[in-house]
Amino acid sequence: MNPIQYYDANQIIGRSMTIILDNGKLETISKNTSKGAGIRALCQGSWGYTSIDGETDLEVGIKNASELAISMNRNTPKERIVLGDVPKRKVAGMPQIKINPENISAEEKVELLREIEKHAKADDIKSTRVSYSETVLMTRFINSEGVEKEYQTTRCGFSVSAVAAKGNNYQAGRESRFNISGYEIFDLNNPFELAKNAADTARALLGAKTPKGGALPVILDPELAGVFTHEAVGHASEADLVLQGDSVLAGKLGKQIAIPEITVIDDPTIPEYGYYPYDAEGIPSEKTVLIQDGILNSYMHSRETAGVFDSVSGNARAQGYLMPVVRMSNTYIDRGDASFEEMIEEIKDGIYLIGSRGGQVNTGEGVFQFNAEKGYLIKNGEISDLVRDVSLSGQTLDILNQIKRVGKDLKLHAGHCGKSGQTVPVTDGAPHISIEKATVGGA
Amino acid sequence: MSNKKVFPENKISIFEIQDQIEKALSFSEKLGAAETEIVFSLNESTGIQFKKDIIETAKQSTSAGFGVRAAVKGAVGFAGTNLLSDLENTVKTAVTSAKIMEEDPLFKSFPEKTDSYPSVDGLFDEKIVDMSLDECIRCATDMISGVSSVKNMIPTSGGFSRSVSYFMISNSNGLFAKRKGTAISGFADVTTSSGAVSTAYDYDVSRKKDIDFSILGKNAAELAKKSLNGISLGSEKMPVIFHPFSFADILENTLAPSVDADNIQKERSGLGGRLGDEIAHSDLSVIDDGTLPGGISSSSFDDEGTPTQRTSVIENGVLKSYLYDSYTAGKDNVKSTGNGYRNSYSSAPGVDLSNFVIRFPPSDVIAETKRGIYIHTVIGAHTANEISGDFSVEGRNAFLIENGEISKPIQSVMISGNVFEMLKNIDGAGFDVRSVGGIVTPSIRISEMSVIGG
Numbered sequence A: 001m002n003p004i005q006y007y008d009a010n011q012i013i014g015r016s017m018t019i020i021l022d023n024g025k026l027e028t029i030s031k032n033t034s035k036g037a038g039i040r041a042l043c044q045g046s047w048g049y050t051s052i053d054g055e056t057d058l059e060v061g062i063k064n065a066s067e068l069a070i071s072m073n074r075n076t077p078k079e080r081i082v083l084g085d086v087p088k089r090k091v092a093g094m095p096q097i098k099i100n101p102e103n104i105s106a107e108e109k110v111e112l113l114r115e116i117e118k119h120a121k122a123d124d125i126k127s128t129r130v131s132y133s134e135t136v137l138m139t140r141f142i143n144s145e146g147v148e149k150e151y152q153t154t155r156c157g158f159s160v161s162a163v164a165a166k167g168n169n170y171q172a173g174r175e176s177r178f179n180i181s182g183y184e185i186f187d188l189n190n191p192f193e194l195a196k197n198a199a200d201t202a203r204a205l206l207g208a209k210t211p212k213g214g215a216l217p218v219i220l221d222p223e224l225a226g227v228f229t230h231e232a233v234g235h236a237s238e239a240d241l242v243l244q245g246d247s248v249l250a251g252k253l254g255k256q257i258a259i260p261e262i263t264v265i266d267d268p269t270i271p272e273y274g275y276y277p278y279d280a281e282g283i284p285s286e287k288t289v290l291i292q293d294g295i296l297n298s299y300m301h302s303r304e305t306a307g308v309f310d311s312v313s314g315n316a317r318a319q320g321y322l323m324p325v326v327r328m329s330n331t332y333i334d335r336g337d338a339s340f341e342e343m344i345e346e347i348k349d350g351i352y353l354i355g356s357r358g359g360q361v362n363t364g365e366g367v368f369q370f371n372a373e374k375g376y377l378i379k380n381g382e383i384s385d386l387v388r389d390v391s392l393s394g395q396t397l398d399i400l401n402q403i404k405r406v407g408k409d410l411k412l413h414a415g416h417c418g419k420s421g422q423t424v425p426v427t428d429g430a431p432h433i434s435i436e437k438a439t440v441g442g443a
Numbered sequence B: 001m002s003n004k005k006v007f008p009e010n011k012i013s014i015f016e017i018q019d020q021i022e023k024a025l026s027f028s029e030k031l032g033a034a035e036t037e038i039v040f041s042l043n044e045s046t047g048i049q050f051k052k053d054i055i056e057t058a059k060q061s062t063s064a065g066f067g068v069r070a071a072v073k074g075a076v077g078f079a080g081t082n083l084l085s086d087l088e089n090t091v092k093t094a095v096t097s098a099k100i101m102e103e104d105p106l107f108k109s110f111p112e113k114t115d116s117y118p119s120v121d122g123l124f125d126e127k128i129v130d131m132s133l134d135e136c137i138r139c140a141t142d143m144i145s146g147v148s149s150v151k152n153m154i155p156t157s158g159g160f161s162r163s164v165s166y167f168m169i170s171n172s173n174g175l176f177a178k179r180k181g182t183a184i185s186g187f188a189d190v191t192t193s194s195g196a197v198s199t200a201y202d203y204d205v206s207r208k209k210d211i212d213f214s215i216l217g218k219n220a221a222e223l224a225k226k227s228l229n230g231i232s233l234g235s236e237k238m239p240v241i242f243h244p245f246s247f248a249d250i251l252e253n254t255l256a257p258s259v260d261a262d263n264i265q266k267e268r269s270g271l272g273g274r275l276g277d278e279i280a281h282s283d284l285s286v287i288d289d290g291t292l293p294g295g296i297s298s299s300s301f302d303d304e305g306t307p308t309q310r311t312s313v314i315e316n317g318v319l320k321s322y323l324y325d326s327y328t329a330g331k332d333n334v335k336s337t338g339n340g341y342r343n344s345y346s347s348a349p350g351v352d353l354s355n356f357v358i359r360f361p362p363s364d365v366i367a368e369t370k371r372g373i374y375i376h377t378v379i380g381a382h383t384a385n386e387i388s389g390d391f392s393v394e395g396r397n398a399f400l401i402e403n404g405e406i407s408k409p410i411q412s413v414m415i416s417g418n419v420f421e422m423l424k425n426i427d428g429a430g431f432d433v434r435s436v437g438g439i440v441t442p443s444i445r446i447s448e449m450s451v452i453g454g
Helices: A058-075 A106-118 A191-206 A222-237 A239-243 A303-309 A340-345 A396-402 B014-030 B084-100 B133-148 B213-226 B244-253 B261-265 B326-332 B419-424
Strands: A006-022 A025-043 A046-053 A125-143 A148-166 A169-180 A214-220 A264-266 A288-292 A330-333 A349-354 A359-362 A367-371 A374-379 A382-387 A391-395 A403-406 A411-419 A422-430 A433-441 B035-051 B054-072 B075-081 B153-171 B176-192 B199-206 B236-242 B285-289 B310-315 B356-359 B371-379 B390-402 B405-410 B413-418 B426-429 B434-436 B439-441 B444-453
Touching: A006 A058, A006 A106, A025 A058, A025 A106, A025 B084, A046 A058, A058 B054, A058 B133, A106 A125, A106 A148, A106 A191, A106 B084, A125 A191, A148 A191, A169 A191, A169 A411, A191 A374, A214 A222, A214 A340, A222 A239, A222 A264, A222 A288, A222 A330, A222 A349, A222 A359, A222 A367, A222 A396, A222 A411, A222 A422, A239 A303, A340 A403, A359 B371, A367 B390, A391 A396, A396 A403, A396 A433, A433 B413, B014 B035, B014 B054, B014 B084, B014 B153, B035 B084, B035 B133, B054 B084, B054 B133, B075 B084, B133 B153, B133 B176, B133 B213, B153 B213, B176 B213, B199 B213, B199 B371, B199 B390, B213 B390, B236 B244, B244 B356, B244 B371, B244 B390, B244 B419, B244 B434, B244 B439, B261 B326, B371 B413, B413 B419, B419 B426
Parallel strands: A025 B075, A046 B054, A214 A349, A330 A422, B236 B371, B356 B439
Antiparallel strands: A006 A025, A006 A125, A025 A046, A125 A148, A148 A169, A214 A433, A264 A288, A264 A330, A349 A374, A359 A367, A367 A391, A374 A382, A391 A433, A403 A433, A411 A422, B035 B054, B035 B153, B054 B075, B153 B176, B176 B199, B236 B444, B285 B310, B285 B356, B371 B390, B390 B405, B390 B413, B413 B444, B426 B444, B434 B439
């Protein structure tokens, strides 16, 4: 009997381009082409994996991965992994690329970036940076079950940042847009206005105060609420983390973990930056409702974790030809019915936090920390002073239950998510949400 | 047996690669490039991953590719490929890009040919090259048993990895250099197996095969155990002692970008125009040392072929130098400090730290502290404002110090501060020097910081 019960391979050809304009200088035009494959083989409870750069002989790759798996199994035998069944799904049409970015000359791209950068110039703006990137990936997936898929994805995006300075006071503003899209990304967004926004933020922050820290009523804008959704709720819903005891949501399926107004969804089928037609295990993608009306409904799965939970997979992703891992795609809190105005009105002494400068989460303990790009103090139901260097920290489950209102203005924001040393494109989002009380850090 | 090829010849014919590069350099000149630089890199690695106490995956990866920089009138285009047969096309792409870019009179040249590369010991260990899969698996199982040796502790995830790398650079100024290196590393994330949750991690990396993986696992488990049942703290100002992990994390996101000449030249650093100023405690010195024997980021030349060196960044509190690659050095009319590094062959080089060595007179810092906190790791350091140096982080595995002793774990604590103020307020350092991803530092005490309990 063949000791290898399963194998698969992702063969990828990629082309990418990056252009960076820095302080008016065209600093980088960088182009990369790559080809390679990541190949896995499963023997009982052991995975063997090989990745090869360049021209690949799949048969040799499968043989090498198989030998690794067999040797691992001999060395540290363990319980046989049962992969989840392949759900019967169909991939609806792929997102249409209107303008192939590879058909636009580098000169034209550079000219547009220069135009964008001009809009970020203003008094007190000391430096500006505009970058553009495009990636075209052709993926071919095969596995030992006879599945074969081939598909192509195109992603484009740009970012613009501006630094304002007065004396030793330096403040930055940044805007970015990325999508599963062609060069029409510049038609779908207004890059000039975004450039101006970045500059306006940086300039305004020069005069902003640093708030006193403490536990306060807080309103999160869609971007920061999206970061909370992704970092605190999304990662804790990844079944691999749940299984390794690294999730505060372990053992909570079917339980009320948030107020009933909260529904959280991960949906790789919507044409946003986190889109994929098939996951890295060849499974047609599908939407997952993580939290339904406050009740933890489902984790996200690879075939391995789906086998354990008797659930459905479709959430395995990989950066290039690295090993597939359970990942998010487009993750958001669904819209509620509150208006932003009523959220503000009912707060006597609180803070409105806007945008994100990143954050970190300990998914096991459910502790998180996010830095906002900026904030406004809320005094007696009205927005007052602008503040900077503000952060939000707390316990995931605590915040989910302290949420008071969910807005109706859902927005998604594209970014990149790192896990297991791999970076994949994602979006996250939410409407405005207001929280009864959360810890805000300041100076 | 005498014909047995050793790394990297067992993977690839270096002679053929060199020949390909030489031809590509003259091809580039024909296309109109004034200067061209080609790097080739080859990396072979093995990784063993575990989840909970089960070894799950063995990985073997080989990556190899070319990176080309072509300069036309000072404008530099970059292209990379991992198709080894595609070098000519890649050169063409780089030259085409360079021609689109505007003239850059500030570009001086790619590094000149030199014979004076420092010799740096301890960067290549045959024992790592020769490690069998079984040996690699044993390193991972050692970590797991180290964790399990502490009662009620279990790994969540972790892994072992070994890598062997080869790097070659050649440019049209006649510069040619090659090097090889090895590294092993281990990482263990642990949690309690029942009852109240407490987590911690430990990791280590070395150029030599000298890591005791079972101690690594045990250390992580003991830290998580000590952190159990943390108390809540109010908000107060008090001395804070940062473990090398947390101090390195903060410096990497604040001081490091501030001494990067590229950020200085683009007015994106709080340290612009401050050379010669006293910016830190007069006992503090910081040296960027690419020649550190056995250093994680050591090599005899950087990724542009410039010899590495010891650069005094802060000497007795005074800011002495920024860190340069060849382009930023040319712009300031100084010599490159050998800090031109790349993420991989597929990216153009930029300024980065080599080994960033923090020096402060050591003493028994915890014993000297009447009341304060000790912070092992922080989360959120990458959200710092790297220009102003302001940061606000969540301390993990934090402890209260009372009467010179670590007394109780702290559940949750936020620390806000400014790195430049912090550098002035350093008033102690431990004996526990440790290399954390290239930042070599002891525990550091700051006389007073704002601490917010949660």
